[in-house]
Amino acid sequence: MSRPAGREPRRLTRWWRRRSLRARLTVIAATAIAVSVFVAFQVASELLGWELQDTAENQLRADSRVLATNAQRAGLAQLQLPPYPGSGRLVRVILPDGSTRTPAGQPALPPVSEHAGRVAQGASADLMESNDSDEDGYLIYTLRAGDGAVQVAHVADDSPINQFGFGMLLIGLLCVVGGTLVGRTVARTGLAPIDRLTAAAVRVAHTRDLDADIPDEGGGEIRRLIQSINDMLAALRDSRRAQRLLAEDAAHELKTPLTSLRLNVELLIRLDRRGTLDSALPAESRTRLLNDLGAQVAELSTLAAELTDLARGDVSDESTELLDLADVVVAAATRARSHVPDIEVALDVTSVWMSGRPAALQRAVLNLIDNAGKWSPADQPVQVRLRAEGASAVLEVDDAGPGIDAADVPRVFDRFYRADSARALPGSGLGLSIVQRVVDAHGGRATVARSARGGALLRVDLPAAVR
Template identity: 45%
Template sequence: MHARVALLTAIGVMFAVAVVSLSAWYMMRKRMYENLDMQLQNDAETAAQAETPDDALQDMYAVDLPASDWREMDELPAEAQRLLTVDGPPPPIIVRFLDEDGFAVASTEGSQWLGGVYPPPPLLADDGVGLEIADAGPGDMTVYRVATIRTDDGAVQVARLVTGIEEVLEDLLFLVAYVGFLGALLAGVVGWGVARTGLRPLHRLTGAVEDVARTQDLHSVITVDGQDEIARLATAFNRMMTALNTAKAAQQQLVQDAGHELRTPLTSLRNNVELLTYAETQAVSGRTIAAEDRARLLRDLGTQAEELTALTAELVELAMENTDPEPLVPLDLAEVVHGAVTRARARWPGIVFAVSTATAVMDGQPGGLARMVLNLLDNAAKWSPAGAIVEVRLRISASGSRAVLLVADEGPGIGESDRPKVFERFYRAAEARSMPGSGLGLAIVAQVVATHGGDAEAGASPSGGAELRVSLPVSGRLRQFLGKPPTAS
């Protein structure tokens, strides 16, 4: 990671320096040649007014950029080497007069260095515009910048050396490349240091994740410094570890509680099976047990099998609620209550369910809410005597923000000391231990209610039985239904 950040930083800086430097170099070259062309135009206008090339040269001569070191002859083209040997180095300025046919009639020294500039450009024809600037030199070598201006009897050419300008531009290009390389190298070093410092929290996070993967310890906590993205990532990791630890603890507790609760019915089931096996063994020797005792044992086996089935189903529901939650969808809780009441009436034909509901629109899990309501109804029916009335009321709170579901029975009620604990897993009051059940029904109610952001509590009904109250938040769309009268069934 460090090397990658450093390399990317160096490449980015090198690209930026290259773009800026080359742009500056190009602008410098353009400006230098524009200045040279302006100087050549002025020189050509001055030379057009002179009598001879030497007079023109005296009027315009000024200090130029230093010329190249012409002693390095091996690097020059053959024609330039010949001129250098015969005529010497090229002069800074050359002035040449041309006749109407474009042939030189007079010139200053070194005009041979202009190479094939004449015959003059087409602009010097009768329909020419009067001025042309071009490059010149022996062969393909550019040594001079030449301005040609039309006169009454021909044309005048003024040439200035460009080798000095080109050398300055070459030096500048080398300097730009050198500075760009040093800048990229420095950026790489700085990028390495910045990456090492900035990514240190990420390394700590990576180490913590690796430790968790290796040790399976979910208690790891990363120190969070600052408020940047890495700090946010560390905070999210800590929250994830807390959630995983909570889920693992809940899973372990569920397994422990389930093992404890399964032990009792399994022991009873095993004892009854052993007793029946013993009875069958005695029957072989002529000893038999009474028919009513045998029937009682078989009934107990059936009851215990049903209890184990119910306990297993409720354990599966709890586990699925933890690992595979049902998605939330818009629904009317009143419709869920009526559906659960229909199922409860079929399961408890000896109980009267008196229902009164108001519209309660909310976002919820249809399956979970139906299971929650049905568990409340089953609990109330189980504790109510035959022919008793179980009241089911769904209303909206005064603020219009919550739906309140009340389920009241006519049973023995719940003691005050037991009311805070009835929604705990496997908790059963002393009076309930002789009744069938797993102790998970109300725990499932509490879990579904908590999933929907509500709360559940136990109290006493007006008839002296138990009253279980569930409060759930409703959505803002409920306001359009407020004022609608409750329905009864």
């Protein structure tokens, strides 16, 4: 049963991917050296063969000219041909009638070829040809001499090339072995920073110690990788620190309303069990207590919602889109009026387009209006203004309240921070912190100042879209 044609390449690919990087580098280095040696052997063999053949041809031409000169002086039939010495060149004289003369004791050469016969007949001046047989190969040079021709032959000897090839084979094997060792050494040395980086990352994962920076070593890509991981650890440290602070602040802020809520509920339960609820708490006091409980529950709900919003660590998963900030401000003002009917909001907005997250921006504007509504007198509206100023969208929310003390200005946007004068008012101290985070996420800036009416002026600058 035959296997599918594509299965073997896929299996080889899976096997290769399962190898370690060190093993891959070793195999690549050994393969590169082996291929280089093979290519070098092929090129060197060809060059050596060409050089040996060129040398042999030049020697045959020189010997043929000497023999032809002697033949012209003495005549082809009378030319003295010394006995064959047992090795070296082979000689043959082609007479005008096509017969041949050879030295005594010389091995027989291949028959005179048709082209060599044409040289003897004067059709061509010379001819270099090779004859490869099963036993011996000959390189034969034919030169016109007198009325015939002379031939000088050389037995083709491949032994130098074979010896050279054998030597190159041994050298190649040694190079492959050496290349494998060098590849392993290079891989071990080159990957040593990676190994230390891996060990450091594993140590951080096991100990959960984000304060242990990985030593900066190596260069180029290794250094950039280490710096990236250290930056990631720093970001994780900041995130963990922020989460810890958020949890500590949340626990502190939840403690007071939960304690008050628990005491009030326990009081109601205790009086109800004794059957003295009506006598101990007149209707007016009971109504006031229940209103306080409702306000505390609402405050806890708001705090829980704002804590959830802050704990997510980013603005939201909401996508960014091109929007008219005026629509966002109008929608936020409408929500503020529905939440607290007593708040009067005076709008003075112009259309300003920007790229942002509409829900997050609306939440930030709503928090600004709610914050201003806590301080504005009942007969003074919260003024909300939106205009384009250069390349920015400028949003201003001001109230006619007492304003913000100079000592409190630097901490207005801190989480859970509430000025002494604001502790009696409802709120969690997270509203302006959420505003700051939304503004930062949109590349803007939030500031606080005193308004012309004597209250607080909260200003937000956001980058406007280029239209």
